Amino acid sequence: MTKRLRVAGLRNAGRPKTAETKAKAWPIIVAIVSQTTILVALLYRIGWIRANATADYFGLDVTLLGLAPSDYLQRSLNSLVRPLLVFLLGTIVFYAIAPRLARSRGRFAERALRTARPVGGVLLLVGVLGVLVDVTPEWPEAALPPLAIFAGAGTLGYVTHLARSRAGRESGSHLLSVTLLGLSLIGLLLTVERYAEHVGRTIAVNDAQALxxxxxxxxxxxxxxxxxxxxxxxxxxxxxxxxxxxxxxxxxxxxxxxxxxxxxxxxxxxxxxxxxxxxxxxxxxxxxxxxxxx
Known part of the structure; x- marks a missing residue:
C-alpha cells in the first residue's frame, strides 16, 4: 500500500510542471501564429497591388484573372527585395551611429536635438498632407510622402526617447510612443505599396514591349x-x-x-x-x- 502511494505521488509530482510548461509555451505559440498571420496578410496585400498594377496597364481588372492566394504571395517577393535591403542597411547605419548620438554632449549636440524635433514634425505633417492629397502619383515622387511620414515619425520618436534618457526619465507617455511607432510603420508600408505598384507597372510595360x-x-x-x-x-x-x-x-x-x-x-x-x-x-x-x- 505504501509503495502504491509513493508511485502515485511521483506521478502526480510531474503534473504541475507539465501544466506550467504548457502555460509558458502557449503565449509563445499565440505570438508566433499572430505575427505569421500578419506577415502573410501584408505579403498578400503587396502581391495584390503588384498584380493589379500589371493588369490595370492592359485595361484588366485583376479579379478577372482568378489568381490564387499563392500567386499573390509569389508576386510580392520581387516587390520586397529592394525595400527590404534598403531598410536593413538603414537599420545597420542607425544602430551604428545611435550610441554616438546618445553619448554626445555639448552645444552642437543640444542644438541638433532642438532642431531635429521641428524638422521631424514638419516632415510628418508634409507627409500626411501628401498622402491625403495624393498630388504625386508617379514613381519615384509617389514614395516621397510616405517616406516623409516614416522619417518624421521616426525622428520624433528617437528625439523624444533621447531627451528622456538624458533627463533620467525612463517612463513617459506610452500613447505618444505608440502613435509615433504606428505612424512610422504606416509610412513604411505605404512606401512598399507604392514601390510594388511601380514594379507591377514596369513589368507590364516590359511585357508590352517584348510581345x-x-x-x-x-x-x-x-x-x-x-x-x-x-x-x-x-x-x-x-x-x-x-x-x-x-x-x-x-x-x-x-x-x-x-x-x-x-x-x-x-x-x-x-x-x-x-x-x-x-x-x-x-x-x-x-x-x-x-x-x-x-
Whole structure:
C-alpha cells in the first residue's frame, strides 16, 4: 500500500510542471501564429497591388484573372527585395551611429536635438498632407510622402526617447510612443505599396514591349469569336472533317489563369488595342510556336 502511494505521488509530482510548461509555451505559440498571420496578410496585400498594377496597364481588372492566394504571395517577393535591403542597411547605419548620438554632449549636440524635433514634425505633417492629397502619383515622387511620414515619425520618436534618457526619465507617455511607432510603420508600408505598384507597372510595360519575342499563339475555334485588331488575321476552313473552322493568328499569350487564356495582338498598343479573354473549353484549341529568333 505504501509503495502504491509513493508511485502515485511521483506521478502526480510531474503534473504541475507539465501544466506550467504548457502555460509558458502557449503565449509563445499565440505570438508566433499572430505575427505569421500578419506577415502573410501584408505579403498578400503587396502581391495584390503588384498584380493589379500589371493588369490595370492592359485595361484588366485583376479579379478577372482568378489568381490564387499563392500567386499573390509569389508576386510580392520581387516587390520586397529592394525595400527590404534598403531598410536593413538603414537599420545597420542607425544602430551604428545611435550610441554616438546618445553619448554626445555639448552645444552642437543640444542644438541638433532642438532642431531635429521641428524638422521631424514638419516632415510628418508634409507627409500626411501628401498622402491625403495624393498630388504625386508617379514613381519615384509617389514614395516621397510616405517616406516623409516614416522619417518624421521616426525622428520624433528617437528625439523624444533621447531627451528622456538624458533627463533620467525612463517612463513617459506610452500613447505618444505608440502613435509615433504606428505612424512610422504606416509610412513604411505605404512606401512598399507604392514601390510594388511601380514594379507591377514596369513589368507590364516590359511585357508590352517584348510581345514580338514571345511565342506565337494560333487560336482555333468551332465558332467565330469577337477577336479582331491590328496584327490579327482570321482564317476559315469549311471542310466537314474539320471541327475547328476558325483560325486566329497574330496573338500572344499574356497569362493563363482560372481556365482562361488572356490574349493580345502581337502589335498591341497601350490605350488603343483590346485584350481578349477566351475560356478554355472543348470549343477552342491553342497552338504555340516559338519565335524565329529563339
Amino acid at each position: 514580338l519575342t514571345r511565342p506565337e499563339i494560333r487560336l482555333h475555334s468551332t465558332r467565330k469569336l469577337d477577336i479582331s485588331g491590328t496584327g490579327i488575321s482570321l482564317g476559315y476552313d469549311a471542310s466537314p472533317e474539320q471541327d475547328f473552322h476558325y483560325r486566329y493568328d497574330g496573338l500572344r499569350l499574356l497569362v493563363y489563369s482560372n481556365n482562361r487564356f488572356v490574349l493580345v495582338s502581337r502589335q498591341w498598343e497601350h490605350g488603343k488595342s483590346k485584350v481578349f479573354i477566351v475560356k478554355d473549353n472543348d470549343s477552342v484549341r491553342i497552338d504555340v510556336t516559338a519565335p524565329p529568333d529563339r
